[in-house]
Amino acid sequence: MPASSRKPRRRGALRGAARAAQAREVLKRLLAQYPDAHCALDFQNPYQLLVATILSAQCTDKRVNMVTPALFKKYPNARALARARPEDVEALIKSTGFFRNKARSLVGMAQAVTEHHAGAIPDSMDALTHLPGVGRKTANVILGNAFDRNEGIVVDTHVTRLADRLGLSKAKSAEKIEAELMPLFPRERWTILSHLLIEHGRRVCDARKPRCAECVLADICPSATAGPPGLRGTA
Numbered sequence: 001m002p003a004s005s006r007k008p009r010r011r012g013a014l015r016g017a018a019r020a021a022q023a024r025e026v027l028k029r030l031l032a033q034y035p036d037a038h039c040a041l042d043f044q045n046p047y048q049l050l051v052a053t054i055l056s057a058q059c060t061d062k063r064v065n066m067v068t069p070a071l072f073k074k075y076p077n078a079r080a081l082a083r084a085r086p087e088d089v090e091a092l093i094k095s096t097g098f099f100r101n102k103a104r105s106l107v108g109m110a111q112a113v114t115e116h117h118a119g120a121i122p123d124s125m126d127a128l129t130h131l132p133g134v135g136r137k138t139a140n141v142i143l144g145n146a147f148d149r150n151e152g153i154v155v156d157t158h159v160t161r162l163a164d165r166l167g168l169s170k171a172k173s174a175e176k177i178e179a180e181l182m183p184l185f186p187r188e189r190w191t192i193l194s195h196l197l198i199e200h201g202r203r204v205c206d207a208r209k210p211r212c213a214e215c216v217l218a219d220i221c222p223s224a225t226a227g228p229p230g231l232r233g234t235a
Contacts, residue, residue, distance in 0.1 A: 014167035014222070023184035025220055026166055030196035033216050037195040039145045042068065046121035046146035047078055047113075053141045054105055054133050059096040067093055079119045081110035105133025123147045137174060144191030153178050153185075154194035158201030165205065165223035 014022050030037075040061040043049035051071065055064045071092045075081040081089075089103040096102060109131045113121060121142065122128055128139035136152065143149040153159070155174040159181075163169040169180040185193050204211050210225070218224040 013170040019168060020184060022167060022220060023181075026168070026217060027185060027189060027193065027196070029216050030200055031192075034196055034199045037192060037199045039141070039195065040198075041065065043146070046123075046142060048072055049146045050109065050121055050134070050138070050142050051081070051106060053138045054109065055093060055096045055102055057102070058098055063096055067096055075110075077119060078110040078113040078121070081106060082114040084110070102133075108132030109134060121146070123149065125151050136178075140191075140194075144194075148191075150187050150190040153181050153190045155181075156194075156198065157207075158198045158205075159194055161207060162197045162201055162205055165210075165221060166217065167222040 013019065039049070041049060041052040041056060042065045043052055048068065052064050052068050055067065071089075074092065075084055075089075084107055086100075086103045086107055089106055090099045093099050093102055093106075112131050113119060117127065122131075123143065125136070125139050125143065128134050128142060129136060137154055137156065140152045140154045143151045144154070155163075155178045160174065160177055163177055163181060168184060169177045171177045171180055181193075182190065200217075201207075204215050212218045212221070212225040215221065215224065
C-alpha cells in the first residue's frame with residue numbers, strides 16, 4: 001500500500017520541551033507554506049462575519065459565501081435582521097443546512113445586539129458568548145478576524161485533527177485543546193495559527209487520506225506515514 005494512502009499512526013502527545021519545539025517548528029513551516037492564509041468567509045464588517053460564522057456550522061465556507069450576499073442585501077445590519085421573520089431568513093439560508101435553528105439564532109442574535117449593544121457587534125468574549133447562537137469558537141473567530149484581538153484559538157475539526165496528529169494535544173474537547181495550544185504559541189499568532197492549520201488540513205492533511213508524501217511537516221509529524229519523526233522526543 002502506498003505510504004500516502006495509509007492512515008496516520010496514532011501516538012501520544014509530545015511533552016515538555018519537545019512539544020514546545022514542535023509547536024515552534026510547525027508555526028514556522030506553515031507560515032512559510034501559506035503566507036496568504038486568512039479567514040475563508042467573505043465579510044466587510046463584524047456583523048457580516050458573525051452572521052457568516054453562525055451559518056458556517058456544519059456547512060462549507062464556500063456555500064456560506066454563496067448565500068450571504070442576498071442575505072446581507074436584505075438585512076444589511078443587526079437592526080434590520082432583528083425585525084426579520086424567521087421564515088423569511090430560512091428561505092435565504094436553506095442551503096446551509098439546519099436552517100431553522102440557524103434562522104432562530106440569527107434573529108435572536110440580532111435582537112440581542114440591537115437591544116443590549118445599540119446595534120453594534122460587541123468586542124468582548126463575555127458579551128459575544130451571551131448572544132444567542134454564539135459560543136467560544138464563534139467568538140474567537142469574530143474577535144480575531146473582525147477586531148484583531150487574540151483572545152483564544154479557534155478549534156474546529158481541522159485544528160482538532162492536526163493538533164492530534166502533530167502531537168500537540170490529545171484532548172477530546174475543543175475547550176481543552178484550545179487550553180493546551182494557547183501556551184505553545186505566541187499570543188499574537190493565535191488567530192493566524194487557526195487559519196494555517198485549517199488551510200493545511202484542507203489541502204494536505206485530509207481526515208481520511210492525508211497526503212503525507214506531500215506534507216511540509218511529514219519529517220516532524222509523529223503520525224506521518226512517510227519520513228522520520230524529526231523533533232519527536234527532542235529536548
